[in-house]
Amino acid sequence: MAQNENDDSVITENGFDEFGHKNDYDEQKKVEQNGSFVHKKEEEEAASVEKVFKHLLVPSWRNQLTIRAFVVSFFLSILFSFIVMKLNLTTGIIPSLNVSAGLLGFFFVKTWTKFLEKSDMLKQPFTRQENTVIQTCVVASSGIAFSGGFGSYLFGMSEHVAKQSSDTSDFKDPKLVWIIAFLFVVSFLGLFSVVPLRKIMVIDFKLTYPSGTATAHLINSFHTPQGAKLAKKQVKVLGKFFSLSFLWGFFQWFYTASDGCGFQAFPSLGLKAYDNRFYFDFSTLYIGVGMICPYIINISVLLGGILSWGVMWPLIETREGHWYKAGLGDASLEGIQGYRVFIAIAMILGDGLYNFLKVLSHTLWGLYNQIRNKRRDNVLPVGADQDSSSSSPELSYDDQRRKQLFLKDQIPTWFAVGGYVAIAAISTATLPHIFPQLKWYYILVIYLIAPTLAFCNAYGCGLTDWSLASTYGKLAIFTIGAWAGASHGGVLASLAACGVMMNIVSTASDLMQDFKTGYLTLASPRSMFVSQIIGTTMGCVISPCVFWIFYKAFPDLGTRKSQYPAPYAIVYRNMAILGVQGFGSLPDNCLLLCYIFFGAAIVVNLTKDLIGKVGRFIPLPMAMAIPFYLGPYFAIDMCVGSLILFIWEKINKAKADAFAPAVASGLICGDGIWTLPASILALFGVKPPICMKFLSRATNSRVDTFLGN
Numbered sequence: 001m002a003q004n005e006n007d008d009s010v011i012t013e014n015g016f017d018e019f020g021h022k023n024d025y026d027e028q029k030k031v032e033q034n035g036s037f038v039h040k041k042e043e044e045e046a047a048s049v050e051k052v053f054k055h056l057l058v059p060s061w062r063n064q065l066t067i068r069a070f071v072v073s074f075f076l077s078i079l080f081s082f083i084v085m086k087l088n089l090t091t092g093i094i095p096s097l098n099v100s101a102g103l104l105g106f107f108f109v110k111t112w113t114k115f116l117e118k119s120d121m122l123k124q125p126f127t128r129q130e131n132t133v134i135q136t137c138v139v140a141s142s143g144i145a146f147s148g149g150f151g152s153y154l155f156g157m158s159e160h161v162a163k164q165s166s167d168t169s170d171f172k173d174p175k176l177v178w179i180i181a182f183l184f185v186v187s188f189l190g191l192f193s194v195v196p197l198r199k200i201m202v203i204d205f206k207l208t209y210p211s212g213t214a215t216a217h218l219i220n221s222f223h224t225p226q227g228a229k230l231a232k233k234q235v236k237v238l239g240k241f242f243s244l245s246f247l248w249g250f251f252q253w254f255y256t257a258s259d260g261c262g263f264q265a266f267p268s269l270g271l272k273a274y275d276n277r278f279y280f281d282f283s284t285l286y287i288g289v290g291m292i293c294p295y296i297i298n299i300s301v302l303l304g305g306i307l308s309w310g311v312m313w314p315l316i317e318t319r320e321g322h323w324y325k326a327g328l329g330d331a332s333l334e335g336i337q338g339y340r341v342f343i344a345i346a347m348i349l350g351d352g353l354y355n356f357l358k359v360l361s362h363t364l365w366g367l368y369n370q371i372r373n374k375r376r377d378n379v380l381p382v383g384a385d386q387d388s389s390s391s392s393p394e395l396s397y398d399d400q401r402r403k404q405l406f407l408k409d410q411i412p413t414w415f416a417v418g419g420y421v422a423i424a425a426i427s428t429a430t431l432p433h434i435f436p437q438l439k440w441y442y443i444l445v446i447y448l449i450a451p452t453l454a455f456c457n458a459y460g461c462g463l464t465d466w467s468l469a470s471t472y473g474k475l476a477i478f479t480i481g482a483w484a485g486a487s488h489g490g491v492l493a494s495l496a497a498c499g500v501m502m503n504i505v506s507t508a509s510d511l512m513q514d515f516k517t518g519y520l521t522l523a524s525p526r527s528m529f530v531s532q533i534i535g536t537t538m539g540c541v542i543s544p545c546v547f548w549i550f551y552k553a554f555p556d557l558g559t560r561k562s563q564y565p566a567p568y569a570i571v572y573r574n575m576a577i578l579g580v581q582g583f584g585s586l587p588d589n590c591l592l593l594c595y596i597f598f599g600a601a602i603v604v605n606l607t608k609d610l611i612g613k614v615g616r617f618i619p620l621p622m623a624m625a626i627p628f629y630l631g632p633y634f635a636i637d638m639c640v641g642s643l644i645l646f647i648w649e650k651i652n653k654a655k656a657d658a659f660a661p662a663v664a665s666g667l668i669c670g671d672g673i674w675t676l677p678a679s680i681l682a683l684f685g686v687k688p689p690i691c692m693k694f695l696s697r698a699t700n701s702r703v704d705t706f707l708g709n
Contacts, residue, residue, distance in 0.1 A: 049220055050398045050522070056127070061409045061524035064129040070534060072108045073137035076101060077538050080142035081546045083672030086285070088151030089550060089557065089564040091626060091634045093301075095292040098139060098215045100238075100665035105134035106222045107235040128223040132523040133531045135215060136514045140507075140535030145543040147469065147506040148183055151566050153477075153498040156573035160558050161566075165333060165573050167581065170437070170491040176548050178434050183540040185427040186500050189447070190507030191532055192423065193454040195416035198515045198525055203403055205370050207462030212513035216520030234662040241663050245284040245670025252282065253678060257691035259561065267694050274694075276309045277631025286634050288667030290641020291660055296616060297623050298638040304624030305632020313340065324587040330560075333574070337560075338587045340629050341574055346594035347625035348571070350601030352471040358609070359460035359468055366463055406519050409526040420451070427500075435496040437489025442480055446500055453501070454508035461509040462516075469506035474575060476501040481579030490580035495572065507536065550675075553682035560629070567629050601625075 080097055087094045109126050116122040148154060155161060155174065162171040194201075201207050221227035256262035264281040267274035290298050316339055320326050328335035333342075395403070424447040428440050453472055461467050481494030511532050518528040556562040558569055583591050601621035608615035627635055641664070648656040695703065 048396070048398055049520075050401045052224060053128070053220075053522075058405060058522050059124075059127060059129060061526040061530075063124065064127070064133055064524060064527040065530055066124065066130055066133075068109060068112060069105075069130050069134050070137065072105055073134050073141070073535065074538060076104055076108075076134070076138045077141035077535070077542055078546075079669060079673055080138055081145045081539070081542050082675050083285075083668055084142050084145035085150060085543070085546045085550060086564075086672050086675050087289070088145060088568075089566045091286075091630060092151055092568050093289060093293070093297075093626065093634075093638075094146060095289050095664075095668070096211065097142065097665075097668075098135060098211065099218060099661045100669065101138040101142075102131065102135040102215060102218055102222070103231060103234060103238065103662070103665070105138065106131050106219075106231055109134065110228075128219050128521045129518075129523040129527065131219050131222065132216075132514075132517055132521045133527055135219065136517070136528055136531040137535035137538070140510065140514075140532045141539035141542060143506070143510055144183060144187060144536065144539030145546065147187070147503050148179075148539075148543050148547075149495075149499050149502065149572075150543065150547040152470075152568040152572045153473065153495045153502070154179065154182075155558060155566055155569040156571075156576070157492055157495050158558070158569075161569045161573055164559070164570055165577060167491060167577050170489050172435070172492055174547070174551060176544055179544040179547070180540060181430070182434055182496075182499070183503075183544065185423070185430045186503045187507060187536050187540055188533070189420060189423050189427065189450065190454055190504040191511050191529070191536070192416050192420035193451040193504065194458050194508045194512055195411050195529065196413045197455060197458070198411075198512070199407065201458065201462060201512055202515055202519050203406065205366070205459075205462070207459065207512075207516070208465075209462045209513050209516035210465040212516035213520060215513075216517045219517070219521050230658060234659060237659050238662040238666040238669070241666030242670040242673075243666075245288075245667045246674050247670075248282075248284055249671050249674030249678070253674075253681075254688050255690045255692040257688045259556075261688075261691035261693055263692070264563075265693065271694070271696050276314070277633050278305070278309065278636070279633050280636050280640065281633050283634070283637045283671065284667040285671035286637035287641040287644070288664040288671070290638030291645045291664035291667070293638065293642075295642050295646070296620060298635065298642045300619035300621075300623035301626055301635040302632060302639050303619050305627035305635045307624065308340070308343075308628040309631055312343075323589055334587055339590055339593065341570060342578075342586060342590055342594055343597050344625045344628035345571055345575055345578070346598040347601045347621050347628070349474065349575075350598040351605060351620070351622040351625070352468070352474060354602045354605040355466065356468055356471045356475075358605075359463070359466055360456060362463050363456050363459045366459065402519050402522065405522050406525060409524040411525060411529055431496070431500070435492055437484065437493040438480075438496045439484075439493075442483065442493065442497060443500065446476065446480075446497060450501065450504045454505050457505040458509045458512040462512065467506060467509045469502045469509070472505045473498040473502035477572070477575050478579040481576050484580070486580045491573070491576045494576040494579055498572065498576075507532075549679045549683070553679040565630060567626070571629065 080101065083097065084094055109130065113122055113126045149156075157172045157174075159168070159171040159173055162168045202209075222231045252263050256264075264283070265274075266279060266282065268280040269278050273279060313336060316323065317336055320336075324335045324338070330337060332338070428443045428447065431438055431443055432440050457468055457472065476497040477494045479494075480497035481490045484490035484493040511529070514528045514532060515525060517523070518525060550564060551557055554562065554564055557564050558566045560567075586594075604618060604621050608618045608620075611618075645656065645660055648660060
């Protein structure tokens with residue numbers, strides 16, 4: 001996915017979401033430069049990837065789209081949708097799952113083809129192009145679990161979340177039919193909006209797309225003899241930790257008979273710390289996430305938890321009766337909860353605004369340089385010296401081969417434009433029936449400006465690997481909310497508009513990442529586009545069904561103390577309320593603190609960029625904002641994952657680099673897939689037999705006395 005929290009933390013398959021990526025940007029840039037500009041014969045031979053595959057015939061684009069690829073993609077899409085959905089509904093931090101998708105796709109199809117080969121039934125060998133199709137389809141499908149807003153704008157429309165906000169007049173409860181219809185009419189527009197730009201982005205501008213490049217290198221390596229051996233070992237490691245994680249989740253389930261029971265309620269740092277949500281909850285999922293996320297992300301989340309739950313909230317609670325009314329409880333937005341939610345929103349908006357302006361400036365500057373260089377290349381040389389100095393360097397064998405095949409299977413521009421217009425027309429006519437508050441002219445305006453924003457997001461993602469889909473979604477929230485107003489259902493209109501915008505710009509950047517991956521693996525643009533279409537179609541059905549299982553199995557879904565608090569649902573709803581109603585409902589001094597933290601987020605980001613390499617040690621405001629509402633318990637899990645990786649790298653860095661992603665993926669997948677049987681048990685009313693709780697000595701004495709009487 002490229003995003004990130006959940007939203008913004010979509011570490012989007014896209015790399016890490018809005019606030020961080022583990023993509024080895026500089027290394028990939030060096031690789032690309034070496035592949036393009038090295039002229040010495042022996043160095044070119046050593047650096048060439050395509051010469052390794054020179055003896056293999058590249059299948060046609062239709063042969064790259066095999067039935068077995070989409071069967072494997074379907075089952076992997078279900079697996080990854082559960083993982084992304086669980087992450088969405090817990091903390092919203094979603095790591096890149098590209099490596100896992102590529103690795104598992106390689107393993108399943110390779111196993112199947114080996115079986116057929118031994119039986120003399122194999123008709124078509126497994127190629128890296130087919131592997132790319134699988135990875136593209138799986139990531140496109142599971143990406144809908146993020147961009148569909150199940151943990152943010154879409155669930156924020158529900159009455160359940162509305163009751164926790166300051167405005168309960170405007171809500172729309174989730175229903176499977178309208179959710180699927182909504183996703184089908186908004187999820188394909190982004191694909192058609194950037195298709196005509198694929199040659200400009202990938203070949204002319206030579207944008208890096210670090211996540212797409214890294215995925216391509218991974219897939220290319222799998223299909224070499226050495227890479228296949230390593231992939232086999234990685235799959236074994238992934239399977240081992242998948243099993244351990246799944247069995248650990250099963251074991252933990254027995255002790256969770258009611259709220260506040262089980263290992264996740266273990267006061268490992270003391271009861272007082274537990275009351276302030278400082279504890280280790282034994283979650284293998286977030287240990288795995290911590291092993292994939294960069295160190296600075298995990299440290300930032302922990303620092304945010306310490307700042308908020310360790311310092312700020314205890315101090316503000318001492319002002320009860322002065323800054324806010326006494327006796328409001330822990331869930332009222334007019335009390336302490338208002339500070340938690342709105343200060344987090346202020347930091348998210350400050351960080352999002354800064355990065356939006358930063359990526360936009362990079363985009364405009366990059367475009368200016370591209371156009372200027374293009375004009376310079378078009379000037380006819382006057383003399384021999386000028387001719388030699390202005391001539392562009394000769395393309396390497398790899399680039400010649402890739403360019404030839406990338407331009408071979410064209411997607412007609414009329415098809416892309418016609419598809420966009422047709423889907424936009426259907427969507428404009430359909431959406432007002434799903435959301436009567438979202439007028440047709442709001443939608444028309446969004447669709448007129450969306451291609452420009454989709455281009456900006458796709459171009460910025462190519463430069464920085466940052467998808468700002470959630471930032472564009474917030475822009476739609478405030479714009480449409482202010483336009484509609486409170487009296488015309490502005491809250492629901494703005495949340496629905498957020499979904500429309502997020503889906504367009506998110507899928508646009510994802511598709512361009514996939515085009516880059518396809519370019520480097522010789523996969524046809526047509527097969528990439530079709531794979532993305534099929535994956536998106538799968539996601540529009542699978543993701544709502546997965547969400548529906550959670551929604552029906554866990555009645556307390558979306559409450560702060562729930563197993564699945566869906567933190568960004570309340571955040572997005574309150575953003576919509578702010579956009580419609582203004583700041584009148586905030587507690588005393590909350591607005592002042594919001595201004596301070598909004599400005600601090602901008603200053604911290606600016607400082608990080610100005611001081612060079614030292615800036616990588618400065619915490620990230622977006623990551624710090626996440627525990628302001630939830631608490632720091634998951635940050636402790638993630639930091640445990642970072643500590644394991646750090647020690648492993650110190651002991652054996654080569655082995656850690658090779659197998660840490662597989663270990664992390666196994667931990668994430670095992671815990672994530674355990675959610676399916678746990679949800680089914682909950683749906684059938686099967687409850688765990690044991691409640692494991694921890695009491696203070698004084699409370700335990702009172703319980704003993706009561707039971708003794």
